[in-house]
Amino acid sequence: MNDAAQRRPTAERFSLSLLVLTGTLAWQTTLLAQDAPVGEWRNIAGDAAATRYLPVDQINADNFNDLEVAWVWRGDNFGPGVDYLLRSTPIYVDGLLYTVAGQRRTVVAIDPA
Template identity: 50%
Template sequence: MSRSRAPLGWAVIAWLMCLAVPAWSQWRPKDTEWPTYTADLAGSKYRPFDQINASNFNKLEIAWRFKTDNLGTRPEYKLEGTPLMVNGVIYTTGGTRRAVVALDAKTGELIWMHSMREGLRAAISPRQLSGRGLAFWSDGKGDDRVIYVTTGYRLVELNARNGQVIQSFGKDGIVDLKLGMVTGSGQQIDLEKGEAGLHAAPTVVNDVV
């Protein structure tokens, strides 16, 4: 198998750009929310919070903790993802199985958890652990969704309210990102052992992943 990374990378980008989700409508996040990996689509990594400033920063205390030890086959030794916060709910990936959890932002209480068991495909993946995070999408009318990529390189769309897979997305809520990927000789890569993965968080722009 060819191990050239550049052509594969551009093929993945082109494929992801073709995955459309329903219309975004007029939904806009509040200034107090963190709806995407870098805070906003401009990548500012900033929100205009006025409750926390240089004068009171040293008085902040831990409100609650959430351990991800049981979200996989073993405890994860590092967490690199950026949680999202929308409508008082924190969404994040965690654990060696890259589970998705929804937590009450005030109390830390677990609202729901989604996890896929992908067997060998995930066990030998070049992009393991919890990854960088996920994406959030809303039509502004109550249809809220969470999108992430599994360690086995599948794109999954979930109902943000209950964690259930959105059946109308892809095939039963899942798009296998390895399908259509080829080796240097033009052959379909092995769906179980083919070296392909994603550590980054997906991004939704103008209703396109």
């Protein structure tokens, strides 16, 4: 068997892998480009560009001083906090707030309603 015959399957596998990778990246880019409903953070840091910006006007300079705490979630049952590690940025999808808690970084879904 010559070298060209041995290299051919490897080249075909590489081409197929490259095609699958390209398709997967295109699919993910399309998903990230879809607009989320107003008020939802479906990506870490808000959007695919990590802008941490949300164009809502419910809170403004006129009503800022009237804001009150609506609810508090405590994660004490997940163990001590991890102040020395990076803090998570929660995401809000379909009415649920997702974040992590405790030293084991347990994922939790919170219903803020």
